[in-house]
Amino acid sequence: MTLTQETLGARPSVAPFAKKRHRPGDVVFHAVVLGAVIVAISSLIWVMWSIVKVGVPLIDWDFLAVNNGARPKTAGFTSALRGSLVVLLITMLVALPLGFGAAIYLEKFAVARQQVAARRAVLLRDRLANERGLARVGTSVRLIWARLVGPLNRFVDINISNLAAVPSVIYGLLGLAVFVTFAGLSESLLAGGLTLAMLVLPIIIISSREALKAVPSSIEQGALALGSTPWQAVRGQVVPAAIPGMLTGSILAMSRAIGESAPLIVVGGVVFSTHIPSVNPVNAGSEALLAMPLQIFFWAARPQESFRDLAAAGIVVLMIVLLLMNSVAIFLRNRYSKRW
Amino acid sequence: MNSRRLLAIGAGALVAAGLVAGCGGSDSASADGGLSGAITIDGSSTVAPLTTGAAESFNADNKDVQITVGTSGTGGGFEKFCAGSTDISDASRGIKDEEAAACGTAGIKYTEFRVASDGITIAIKKGTDTGKTCVNFTELKKAWEKGSTVNNWKAIGGKDLAMKLAGPGDQSGTYDFFNETVLGKDDAGEVNPARADYAASEDDNVIVTAIEGSPGALGYFGYTYFEENADKLDDLAVKGEEGDCVKPTAETITDGTYPLSRPLFIYVNDASMARPEVKAFVKYYLTNAVSLAEDNEFVPAPQSALDESLAKVPA
Numbered sequence: 001m002t003l004t005q006e007t008l009g010a011r012p013s014v015a016p017f018a019k020k021r022h023r024p025g026d027v028v029f030h031a032v033v034l035g036a037v038i039v040a041i042s043s044l045i046w047v048m049w050s051i052v053k054v055g056v057p058l059i060d061w062d063f064l065a066v067n068n069g070a071r072p073k074t075a076g077f078t079s080a081l082r083g084s085l086v087v088l089l090i091t092m093l094v095a096l097p098l099g100f101g102a103a104i105y106l107e108k109f110a111v112a113r114q115q116v117a118a119r120r121a122v123l124l125r126d127r128l129a130n131e132r133g134l135a136r137v138g139t140s141v142r143l144i145w146a147r148l149v150g151p152l153n154r155f156v157d158i159n160i161s162n163l164a165a166v167p168s169v170i171y172g173l174l175g176l177a178v179f180v181t182f183a184g185l186s187e188s189l190l191a192g193g194l195t196l197a198m199l200v201l202p203i204i205i206i207s208s209r210e211a212l213k214a215v216p217s218s219i220e221q222g223a224l225a226l227g228s229t230p231w232q233a234v235r236g237q238v239v240p241a242a243i244p245g246m247l248t249g250s251i252l253a254m255s256r257a258i259g260e261s262a263p264l265i266v267v268g269g270v271v272f273s274t275h276i277p278s279v280n281p282v283n284a285g286s287e288a289l290l291a292m293p294l295q296i297f298f299w300a301a302r303p304q305e306s307f308r309d310l311a312a313a314g315i316v317v318l319m320i321v322l323l324l325m326n327s328v329a330i331f332l333r334n335r336y337s338k339r340w
Numbered sequence: 341m342n343s344r345r346l347l348a349i350g351a352g353a354l355v356a357a358g359l360v361a362g363c364g365g366s367d368s369a370s371a372d373g374g375l376s377g378a379i380t381i382d383g384s385s386t387v388a389p390l391t392t393g394a395a396e397s398f399n400a401d402n403k404d405v406q407i408t409v410g411t412s413g414t415g416g417g418f419e420k421f422c423a424g425s426t427d428i429s430d431a432s433r434g435i436k437d438e439e440a441a442a443c444g445t446a447g448i449k450y451t452e453f454r455v456a457s458d459g460i461t462i463a464i465k466k467g468t469d470t471g472k473t474c475v476n477f478t479e480l481k482k483a484w485e486k487g488s489t490v491n492n493w494k495a496i497g498g499k500d501l502a503m504k505l506a507g508p509g510d511q512s513g514t515y516d517f518f519n520e521t522v523l524g525k526d527d528a529g530e531v532n533p534a535r536a537d538y539a540a541s542e543d544d545n546v547i548v549t550a551i552e553g554s555p556g557a558l559g560y561f562g563y564t565y566f567e568e569n570a571d572k573l574d575d576l577a578v579k580g581e582e583g584d585c586v587k588p589t590a591e592t593i594t595d596g597t598y599p600l601s602r603p604l605f606i607y608v609n610d611a612s613m614a615r616p617e618v619k620a621f622v623k624y625y626l627t628n629a630v631s632l633a634e635d636n637e638f639v640p641a642p643q644s645a646l647d648e649s650l651a652k653v654p655a
Contacts, residue, residue: 070393070636187425268420270382270410272392274399288408298411301385301543303564304637308545 051319055312063313067276068295072306077314082277083189083290084258084321089281090193091200091257096250098197099204103246106160106205107212108234110153121146164202171199172266180267187268189277189284192291195267196260200253207249211242244336251329255322261293271298292318375402377617382410383417383430384513386562387604390456391430393636394625405617414513415439418607422446427612428622431605432458432513433520449610453622453649455629457639459593460518460600461566463548463573468555471499474577474585477599480522483558488535493556505538506550506559512542517602518560548573560600563588564637593639603641613654626650 066076124143131139175195185191215238223233239246261269269289277287292314299311381391388411395407412420414431421429422443435443435452443450462480464470470493472479479496482488483505493501508515515534523532539550544561551557552572566575566588577585580599592598606625612618625632626649633640641649 069396070389265412268382268410268425270408271388272395272409273406274395274408275406288406298385298388301545302389303544303562303568305568 051312051315054309055314055316058309058313059316064317067274068272072304072310075307075310077292077295077310077317079273079276079290080292080295080314081317081321082279083192083287084292084318086189086277086279086281086284086287087193087196087264087289087291088254088258090190090284091196092250092254093281094194094197095200095204095253099201099250100208100246102160102201103205103208103212104234104239106153106156107209108238109230110156112230114150114153117146117149160202160205164206167262168199168260169262169266171195172263174198175263175267185285187270187289189287189289192264192267192269192289193281193284195263196257199260199263200250200257203253203256204250207253208242208246211245211249212238214245215241244333248329248333251325251332255325258321258325259293259318261291261297264289264291264294269294271295292321375617375620376404377615378406378408379428379612379618379621380408380410380426381428381430381606382412382420382426383428383607384414384432384604385411386432386458386513387430387455387606390604390632390636390638391428391606391625393632394621394628397628397632398621398624402617402620405621407621413511414516415511418442421450421607421609422448424448424609427609427615427618429607431607433517433602434605435607450607451610451613451652453606453608453626453652454603454641454645455606455625455649456604456633456641457593458602458604459563459588459598459639460514460521460560460602461563461588462558462560462576462578462600463551463566464558464576465552465555466572466574468501468574469499470501470503470556470558472497472576474579476579477522477581480578481524484518484534484538485523486533486535501556504550504554504557505535506547506557507534507538507540508544508547508561509540509542514544514560514562518600521600521602563593563639567637590639594642596642603645604638619653623650623653626653 062074063076064081065078066074067079068077069075121143124139124146128136128139128143172195175191175198179185179191179194180187185194219237219241220233223237224230228236267289269291271290271294273288273290275288277283277290296311296314296318299307299314302308379395381395388409392409395409399405399407409430410417410426414429414433417426417429417431418435418439419442420426422439424446429450462475472493475496482496483490483503484507490496491503493499493503495503507518516531519534520531523534525531539547539559541547541550544565547559547561548565548569551559552569566573575588577587578599579585583597583599586592586598588598588600593601606622608618608622613622626646629646630640630643632638
């Protein structure tokens with residue numbers, strides 16, 4: 001976020017340095033930075049306040065337990081809330097194992113393989129000069145492969161970074177094509193959850209790799225020196241040390257997923273179902289794709305003020321879920337983080 | 341060991357999720373209407389609240405019929421409808437030729453039913469004296485057509501007052517209807533486009549806010565949005581190609597004397613109509629269209645149109 005970079009300039013460790021010289025440029029920069037912070041914070045507070053003021057009084061048990069309907073007085077949020085929770089659960093079940101696995105492979109094994117391959121390429125080239133006949137063909141193929149591993153890894157790397165920057169609506173189109181049309185999952189919570197899993201996967205991979213990178217290599221090398229295999233060292237030492245960071249990144253990615261509406265609209269999200277979706281993820285394939293952001297959007301665009309107030313209440317519920325998730329992330333980080 | 345504790349937490353979370361899941365799956369009610377099945381509806385977000393109201397009331401007597409309503413917009417709705425993935429499509433305008441052609445290619449046969457009415461209301465900020473209380477199509481066209489440079493009420497016979505325009509964006513069915521009705525078609529039969537330099541939004545509430553904040557602003561949107569904001573906006577009477585100046589009211593919109601009144605439709609796939617639950621729902625919708633419209637703050641369709649619609653439902 002830009003905010004952290006801006007507040008960085010105002011940190012006490014930097015400020016005394018700026019004071020000593022009193023260059024006009026510094027003063028101007030300081031004022032600009034401070035102004036940016038004030039604008040950002042005050043507009044955030046204003047938005048929050050205007051929503052909380054309207055929304056909070058409308059939140060009661062009925063709002064959380066009753067299906068949404070045509071009348072603002074009796075319309076509830078439960079379908080959207082349940083839908084979002086199921087979607088999130090599916091996203092988590094799919095994206096976490098895949099993301100962690102990919103991150104561990106790319107960070108800990110792909111690089112090692114690349115180095116092995118480079119060494120092997122030298123050996124193979126020497127051997128190639130002495131080989132004859134079919135053996136020569138086999139060696140050539142292995143040599144080409146050994147040379148390809150490095151570029152291939154870099155290609156995967158670059159693509160993961162690029163995917164993290166792709167607009168979310170594109171993932172909606174991907175989900176529609178792959179899960180709804182090709183795999184025939186219908187426009188269900190399952191299709192929505194899988195689509196969001198694709199959306200957050202690159203973010204999880206990147207943040208998990210950073211967490212793995214932050215573990216000092218001495219830990220891993222110590223394990224290797226004591227005779228453990230690379231996999232034992234990674235599983236037993238590196239991953240446990242990195243897991244707080246990996247989880248923090250993942251929960252922040254999930255927070256992004258729960259607020260997404262564009263990909264769900266494209267996949268075929270609906271704003272009303274007479275049937276309140278079951279929260280059992282096993283049924284997700286046959287439940288209509290309902291989610292909090294879609295419901296909020298539908299309410300906010302209505303002409304009646306009373307529906308727009310409901311939208312505010314929905315936003316408050318969405319924010320509470322988000323804050324809960326973020327506080328879990330902070331708890332995990334503080335509880336399990338280690339310093340070396 | 342940390343990893344072990346984390347594993348325990350993870351396992352606990354999974355068990356908790358399982359427990360919650362176990363409780364959730366038990367809302368099967370007994371069939372009281374004897375009907376069951378699923379009806380998928382998508383389309384115009386203008387019509388969706390009415391359809392939602394119909395689905396909700398219908399469901400009270402037919403608990404085993406699952407009805408879902410989406411809001412992909414009229415165009416987006418027809419795309420799905422003609423791909424055969426929805427049973428009913430909500431529409432704030434009639435189906436376009438190319439959409440009908442897409443349905444034809446896919447072998448989807450359908451029937452159009454009128455369910456309610458809407459009147460595109462021409463609005464200004466409340467209490468502004470623009471020198472005009474009634475605008476005709478020629479004046480509206482002059483202000484909105486492509487290439488128009490009108491930026492003062494004087495240009496359409498009003499006072500010397502700066503004019504700012506606000507209206508729906510080109511994804512909206514309201515935009516299509518306004519252009520077709522007011523701007524007309526060119527020689528090739530294509531609807532004339534509107535000028536591009538106005539404050540456009542797909543959300544009518546934004547247009548309301550834009551007009552309400554600026555004296556001299558002129559904009560248009562669905563009648564309900566005017567009705568809900570009548571304390572902040574004034575409506576202008578509209579004069580069509582023939583006839584008198586007419587203000588939009590529930591009566592003038594229903595009977596069609598207001599020149600910018602438009603019908604709201606549902607399109608039903610004929611193959612879906614063969615299913616008893618779809619037929620029962622459509623029948624219920626049309627039979628109760630007037631009271632549903634009143635409940636959900638829509639302008640009802642004339643009874644004659646509803647009767648005509650009902651007659652099209654196969655027995």
